[in-house]
Amino acid sequence: MATTLTINGSDHRIDAPDDTPLLWILRDELGMTGTKFGCGVGSCGACTVHIDGEAMRSCQVALGDVWGDVTTIEGLGTPDAMHALQAAWLRNQVAQCGYCQSGQIMQAADLLSQNPDPTDDEIDAAMSGNLCRCGTYSRIRAAIRDAATQMREEVL
Structure with missing residues (x-):
């Protein structure tokens, strides 16, 4: 079943199982490699993104559990200026x-x-x-x- 996520202000249609970690969606499906894989268990913080403005470990959030807009490091600043x-x-x-x-x-x-x-x-x-x-x-x-x-x- 396809899911639509808003990531960095743009809608993305994702066709992946609901239990797929958000980290894999970002990196493997969408090519947003700024979010890093570190430990895979949420202990190191390398995969931190924002969901509805709150810092979350994307390796620990399944696609089907994403509850709001996602911001990655690529979307933190603007096209014209760094954060x-x-x-x-x-x-x-x-x-x-x-x-x-x-x-x-x-x-x-x-x-x-x-x-x-x-x-x-x-x-x-x-x-x-x-x-x-x-x-x-x-x-x-x-x-x-x-x-x-x-x-x-x-x-x-």
Whole structure:
């Protein structure tokens, strides 16, 4: 049975079993490879996307269980501009291998949507489920603070 999902603002007709992980739909069916496979059990955060604005591990959400619009790293910014977090990631030279970074950014975007001025402890708590093999946690925290400041200034 075909399912229609709204992903990054566009409707996509998906003809796959309802128990297919959303991660496989994004990567294999739609070619959106920014969302990464890490552990397959929802523990590393590399596959983080937003469903109705909430950070979710796409390896743990079945196609038939998707309850709202999906945003991937490819849809976080606009065609004309990166999201503030993406720009902050570059300014702060966060990525080393880069593999976890799309999931890190998507988790951070969820945090900043709920808390526009998080403390270091709040950042650490929100990001604790996203693993970075390279250990760039201090740069990740700095980039989140940088983006939060930029986003608050844009509102003013």
